[in-house]
Amino acid sequence: MNPWVTLVIGLILGWVIEWVIDWLFWRREDEETAASTRTVDIDLQGKLAAIEAEKESLAARLQEALNKEPEVIVQEVIKEVMVKPDRLQKIHGIGDVFTRRFNEAGVFSFAQLAALSPERAREIIDPEEWQAIEPEQWIAEARQFAEKTQSN
Known part of the structure; x- marks a missing residue:
């Protein structure tokens, strides 16, 4: 057989073997990493929603405090501080x-x-x-x- 043909067949065979190894081992880890990343994203979205709810609650409390008369606010602050x-x-x-x-x-x-x-x-x-x-x-x-x- 011609040495050039043998070289080309060897290169093709090596590439196919490398592709199979890559597919069987490395890509599987990428899929597992992607799944764990999705889980982390869901957790972070839940935490973000909780923080948003707390922010809205604090904003409502702040607005309620701002709607009070200044004298009442001063009395409440003095009461807490004193x-x-x-x-x-x-x-x-x-x-x-x-x-x-x-x-x-x-x-x-x-x-x-x-x-x-x-x-x-x-x-x-x-x-x-x-x-x-x-x-x-x-x-x-x-x-x-x-x-x-x-x-x-």
Whole structure:
């Protein structure tokens, strides 16, 4: 056989083998990568929708605040700023770490803690799975302490 024909047949055969290997191994990974990318895109779209909803909620709250009389806004701000912090550690089950988490969420007094729902208190504390917390009991104790503070 002519060496040129053998060379051309060898090149064609090598190209076909490379194409089969590429198709069987490399393209499959590309399809898997594309599928995982689509999953990530769906997750990101969900997160984006949640952020958009939160943005609309915040915009509505801002508009509501802007519609109030300036005197009312000033009184509310002063009320929030002038809150005398209570020692939340007096409540059974609340230590320094939980007090810090409540303070970071804007809860400084027994009255503010008493006004929380148990779900919101859990959300603020964000306990580990092994931590047993009793926000219902905390709220009840905070209510008692707040009543004592107001009566004095």
